[in-house]
Amino acid sequence: MKFGVVVFPGSNCDNDTLHAVRDVFEQEAEFLWHKDHDLKGSDCIILPGGFSYGDYLRSGAIARFSPLMQEVKEFALKGGIVLGICNGFQVLLELGLLPGAMMRNKNLKFLCQHVYLRIENKDTPFTQAGHEGQVLRIPIAHFDGNYYTDRKGLKELERNQQIVLRYTNEEGYLTEEANVNGSLDHCAGLMNKAGNVLGMMPHPERASEAILGSRDGRLIFQSIINYIHHT
Amino acid sequence: MSEKTIIDEQTIKEHNLTLDEYALIQELIGREPNLTELGIFSLMWSEHCSYKSSKVHLKKLPVTGKNVIQGPGENAGIIDIGEGLVAVFKIESHNHPSFIEPYQGAATGVGGILRDIFTMGARPIAAMNSLRFGPLDIPKNRSIMDGVVSGIAGYGNSFGVPMVGGDVYFNDCYSLNPLVNAFCLGLAEKDKIFYARAEGFDNAVLYVGSKTGRDGIHGATMASAEFGEDLEEKRPNVQVGDPFKEKLLLEACLEVMDQGLVVGIQDMGAAGLTCSTTEMAANAGTGIEIDLDLVPQREEGMTPYEIMLSESQERMLIVAEEDKVERVQEVFAKWDLDAVRIGRVTEGGRLHVKWHGETVVEIPVDSVVNLCPAYNREYSPPSPPQPIIENTTISTPQNYKEVFLKLLTSPTIANKEWVFRQYDHMVQTNTAFLPGADASLLRIKDQKRALAITLDGNSLYTYLEPRSGGKIAVAEACRNLACVGATPIGVTNCLNFGNPEKPEIMWQFKEVVEGVAEACQTFDIPVTGGNVSFYNDTKGVSIHPTPVLGIVGMVDDIDKAVSPGFKEEGHIILLLGENKDELGASEYLRWVLREEKGRTPQIDLDYEKRVHQVCLDAIDQELLFSAHDISEGGLAVCAVECAFLSPTNMGCSLDLRSDLRPDVLLFGETQSRILVTISDKNLEAVLALAEKHKVTAAVLGTTGGDTFKISVNDLSIFEVPVLEAYNAWKQAIPEYFKVR
Amino acid sequence: MKIRVLVSYKDSVLDPQGQTVKNALHTLNYDCVKDVRQGKVFELELEEVSPEKVEEVIPEIAHTVLANPIIEKFEWQVIEE
Amino acid sequence: MKIRVLVSYKDSVLDPQGQTVKNALHTLNYDCVKDVRQGKVFELELEEVSPEKVEEVIPEIAHTVLANPIIEKFEWQVIEE
Numbered sequence A: 001m002k003f004g005v006v007v008f009p010g011s012n013c014d015n016d017t018l019h020a021v022r023d024v025f026e027q028e029a030e031f032l033w034h035k036d037h038d039l040k041g042s043d044c045i046i047l048p049g050g051f052s053y054g055d056y057l058r059s060g061a062i063a064r065f066s067p068l069m070q071e072v073k074e075f076a077l078k079g080g081i082v083l084g085i086c087n088g089f090q091v092l093l094e095l096g097l098l099p100g101a102m103m104r105n106k107n108l109k110f111l112c113q114h115v116y117l118r119i120e121n122k123d124t125p126f127t128q129a130g131h132e133g134q135v136l137r138i139p140i141a142h143f144d145g146n147y148y149t150d151r152k153g154l155k156e157l158e159r160n161q162q163i164v165l166r167y168t169n170e171e172g173y174l175t176e177e178a179n180v181n182g183s184l185d186h187c188a189g190l191m192n193k194a195g196n197v198l199g200m201m202p203h204p205e206r207a208s209e210a211i212l213g214s215r216d217g218r219l220i221f222q223s224i225i226n227y228i229h230h231t
Numbered sequence B: 001m002s003e004k005t006i007i008d009e010q011t012i013k014e015h016n017l018t019l020d021e022y023a024l025i026q027e028l029i030g031r032e033p034n035l036t037e038l039g040i041f042s043l044m045w046s047e048h049c050s051y052k053s054s055k056v057h058l059k060k061l062p063v064t065g066k067n068v069i070q071g072p073g074e075n076a077g078i079i080d081i082g083e084g085l086v087a088v089f090k091i092e093s094h095n096h097p098s099f100i101e102p103y104q105g106a107a108t109g110v111g112g113i114l115r116d117i118f119t120m121g122a123r124p125i126a127a128m129n130s131l132r133f134g135p136l137d138i139p140k141n142r143s144i145m146d147g148v149v150s151g152i153a154g155y156g157n158s159f160g161v162p163m164v165g166g167d168v169y170f171n172d173c174y175s176l177n178p179l180v181n182a183f184c185l186g187l188a189e190k191d192k193i194f195y196a197r198a199e200g201f202d203n204a205v206l207y208v209g210s211k212t213g214r215d216g217i218h219g220a221t222m223a224s225a226e227f228g229e230d231l232e233e234k235r236p237n238v239q240v241g242d243p244f245k246e247k248l249l250l251e252a253c254l255e256v257m258d259q260g261l262v263v264g265i266q267d268m269g270a271a272g273l274t275c276s277t278t279e280m281a282a283n284a285g286t287g288i289e290i291d292l293d294l295v296p297q298r299e300e301g302m303t304p305y306e307i308m309l310s311e312s313q314e315r316m317l318i319v320a321e322e323d324k325v326e327r328v329q330e331v332f333a334k335w336d337l338d339a340v341r342i343g344r345v346t347e348g349g350r351l352h353v354k355w356h357g358e359t360v361v362e363i364p365v366d367s368v369v370n371l372c373p374a375y376n377r378e379y380s381p382p383s384p385p386q387p388i389i390e391n392t393t394i395s396t397p398q399n400y401k402e403v404f405l406k407l408l409t410s411p412t413i414a415n416k417e418w419v420f421r422q423y424d425h426m427v428q429t430n431t432a433f434l435p436g437a438d439a440s441l442l443r444i445k446d447q448k449r450a451l452a453i454t455l456d457g458n459s460l461y462t463y464l465e466p467r468s469g470g471k472i473a474v475a476e477a478c479r480n481l482a483c484v485g486a487t488p489i490g491v492t493n494c495l496n497f498g499n500p501e502k503p504e505i506m507w508q509f510k511e512v513v514e515g516v517a518e519a520c521q522t523f524d525i526p527v528t529g530g531n532v533s534f535y536n537d538t539k540g541v542s543i544h545p546t547p548v549l550g551i552v553g554m555v556d557d558i559d560k561a562v563s564p565g566f567k568e569e570g571h572i573i574l575l576l577g578e579n580k581d582e583l584g585a586s587e588y589l590r591w592v593l594r595e596e597k598g599r600t601p602q603i604d605l606d607y608e609k610r611v612h613q614v615c616l617d618a619i620d621q622e623l624l625f626s627a628h629d630i631s632e633g634g635l636a637v638c639a640v641e642c643a644f645l646s647p648t649n650m651g652c653s654l655d656l657r658s659d660l661r662p663d664v665l666l667f668g669e670t671q672s673r674i675l676v677t678i679s680d681k682n683l684e685a686v687l688a689l690a691e692k693h694k695v696t697a698a699v700l701g702t703t704g705g706d707t708f709k710i711s712v713n714d715l716s717i718f719e720v721p722v723l724e725a726y727n728a729w730k731q732a733i734p735e736y737f738k739v740r
Numbered sequence C, D: 001m002k003i004r005v006l007v008s009y010k011d012s013v014l015d016p017q018g019q020t021v022k023n024a025l026h027t028l029n030y031d032c033v034k035d036v037r038q039g040k041v042f043e044l045e046l047e048e049v050s051p052e053k054v055e056e057v058i059p060e061i062a063h064t065v066l067a068n069p070i071i072e073k074f075e076w077q078v079i080e081e
């Protein structure tokens, strides 16, 4: 299968993400330049982390206007698999492919640390290699990861099991302390209703090799690879 | 020539030049300079750019070695690390701007050091910072620290360089003069290194990056003057950083370099266009001609003086062959950046600047860059000398547990997570040891090898005994490297001092440099560059002399690298090195007993080196589970940190045997000591290594349990639940920043 | 022509930055400050546009670019003709 | 009483955010926008203060807390009595 990793000006996890899917998972993978209109036949599009356009204005707000995002949007609407990591998640929200918005972390500081995530829904292309309730240890690194949506929106998310990953403590409990950025309903990873677009704040590419302290992020990439191979 | 301002004594003084220097300028250019020219000389002959007070002493540092590709003099030092790669690294101060505007001052400090690295063709792979603040119970110090840390985070995180470590110390002397030293390490291919040289007559001179505004005019001279009461006036001289632009600049620069489109390149940091044009020409023995009307400008009506002296950030000067100019411009356009031809390389070694069709500057570049007078300033030790303190006059603690917990709350010792949690320390996915280890460890993708980096510099030592403090700074940094299993390969250093025109400051400087030089010689590591920041005095009070050593090390096999935390219950805790009767200059005396006094620990560099060798050999033979160096807070703090850094807050019990007073034994900061853990079966092998290198080694106790226990000569001194100690250590800094 | 667009959180959205400023002011004993909300202001310099065009363009820009309508509201005014 | 304080970079200071917004607007073909400067707005709710006191307190707050006078300027107005 083939991964396409989108490069915006200011993306800074583009190389890391490419390294993970191409060198660690040994899949075909290529960068996709934001000014182009070509998805180069990718089976899965990844919007990587970083600070697209400096995160000026709002995180992800300007990247959504990139020419390539038209194609990404169409790709997603046709059921293509799209994964947004960190800044990529923020772009997906701004683009309207995912509902809601990101606000500043509750302590108003940038946070870089390992967090624990619980898989809430394993029937997705992004988590099917795991089991429900499984706890993953994956790092976050963001300033705006405090997820928000209105009450109605939240109900909808819950009804459709769209919150795929939640911040928990090591044992998998939803403690206040574990919800480091203050996200609504501990939301760490969010899927669209159709189930083909996932945004997540934690960085699976930073937890895909033992030398980096955790391999739990592999589950996300492995799930996608399995999924694509079976469809 | 335009701008016919009469240059009077007042003007000369405002430009921080002496009358003698002014006379020399006239002699060198054969006439009176105009104001723009005076500005140029003033910048380039400032302490910050010319090193006029420090040069004579810096010569004492060892700068050669078989792997040195570039020593001091360029934007950064370069060490050959084999397999076609080079390590490019440098440290810089941004102290004054960070005091004036903590967020932007610190942010642009990071921006500056990043440019120093990528201007040489290296991609920055890691950054660190060394910070010094006044006590946190003073609100102003908290707001400086808060601003500085978020400024570093704001710039580094956005740019995408992992901020993997550093150090933070607190002392009264930094209250009105915080220190912000930024370090960066980059990796480049050996055959793709670029220098600041304007080679090739008629080659094009291109201006790339952000537009020029009236930013930080006189920033370099500001960094070369003492702050007085006129602080307010100097304020507008701070720049706003644009990390997004810098990231684009990085990608565009590396791309044109990779495509072989660049002859020479220099970043425009302090002293902007002035510095980049004159230095690039002087380095190549050429001249440069530029037209200021072509310089992209952000503001209207800028004068030549302002354009030449502006310190707008995120800019570079590139020299390229004529037929490559278009391709350079295409690459920059791809990254949405300007690349504008503003002039050409000329013969004759002169800087020729035109503006509105007129010549506004016409001076020999050599005079600007190389002929600034160097001063051998007067130096003398302080009188009376620093007071010595006898142990007998120090009362012993009534309650060791209480004192120990108190020591853990010293912000200098306390957990720095409040700081590094704000830094993205994992981007680029090379960070093998997260902040918290003695040295940060960075893998090199597709290789077994790894790079280790550390910053160190205890200014209480250098204050009390500058020479010994200088040696210790190097020794401790190397010890930090040894603890993870890394051999030092190169040194960069930032020397932060007071006003060099004061003989006792100059003496401190000379002593520290000689101490550093001696230690580098003993450890056989070349100094490849650094930075000197003088005039760190506010209202007549100087900071403690503060050298910050940045040392890069190499680990041959990353899988063998060792971290400081205890690993499993039942391991033997072994001390390499000796405990001595030394309590002077300790953090215990400073924080608990409020005495900044005493002799610093004495250091035998040769012994120190042997201790490192034992540790390195043992790591190489895979005999160690953990290793941690003993520094501030002494043996007790070192041991409890190993507990904190274990996966489970695993305790230990130490059963010490010693003739020393327990407080000296526990909290004294004798050098050349490393605490390691091993399994029973490896004890003999490690002891044999110690014996081979003539290093003392003693079993102190075992790991396990959930308390931290110390006894001396079978007498229990104290016992504390690890969790309780951990909370004291962990909460100390956040506590200051809690909203009340 | 100069336009000022003010963007701020909707009233239903919590504003932690404003709260932090308020707390800071209270520590400094400015007790008269009961509440603080923080937002963004944009000053746009326009050229060659008719007033009608401005009426059309500015809300469009504010809605699609400057504000995120999920959490933010905006208002605008001409500050210089 | 409600006070609005506008804080923005001094004119001579680089405003990377405003520049980036401007560029974004240009890619969206809003060419009439010649310049954008971005700043912050604070809305302060005050209680039990005389108009004189407000005249004194607000500039003080703006100068010491809301704005950083080294690089920023501010202006303020009463928006609700």
Ligand SMILES: Nc1ncnc2c1ncn2[C@@H]1O[C@H](COP(=O)(O)OP(=O)(O)O)[C@@H](O)[C@H]1O
Pocket (backbone or CB within 6 Å): B128, B129, B130, B131, B163, B164, B165, B166, B167, B168, B412, B413, B416, B419, B420, B423, B434, B435, B436, B437, B438, B439, B480, B631
């Ligand atoms: N300014 C800083 N930035 C990032 N990390 C820091 C900073 N200061 C300290 N740290 C990290 O905190 C840990 C402990 O710091 P410190 O007490 O200074 O250690 P040591 O003196 O033993 O090297 C180190 O791993 C260091 O990297």
Ligand SMILES: [Mg+2]
Pocket (backbone or CB within 6 Å): B438, B480, B629, B631
């Ligand atoms: Mg240390």
